[in-house]
Amino acid sequence: MNVEHHDLAHEFPEHREKIHSLKLGNAHFAKLFDAYHLVTKDVERLEGENVPVSDEVLEIQKKERIQLKDQLYAILIA
Numbered sequence: 497m498n499v500e501h502h503d504l505a506h507e508f509p510e511h512r513e514k515i516h517s518l519k520l521g522n523a524h525f526a527k528l529f530d531a532y533h534l535v536t537k538d539v540e541r542l543e544g545e546n547v548p549v550s551d552e553v554l555e556i557q558k559k560e561r562i563q564l565k566d567q568l569y570a571i572l573i574a
Contacts, residue, residue: 502536502561504529504568511572518571525571532564 504515518525539557542549 501540502565503533504565507565508569508572514572522571525568528564528568528571532561532568535561535564 505512519529
């Protein structure tokens, strides 16, 4: 299965430098960033390795990823 990558650099390439700066200088952003990447890594692993998991569990993780991404984006554009 072809897995689409959702790391923030791919999602917001125009904010690459600001992402890096905020990771180093904003503890809240860094915490959200780490949580986002943990969820993303898990979702991509489940999808890529065809791990048996219910659709409900996968959807919950994807919704969590979206919520984290929205919070990160709000900080990026603030």
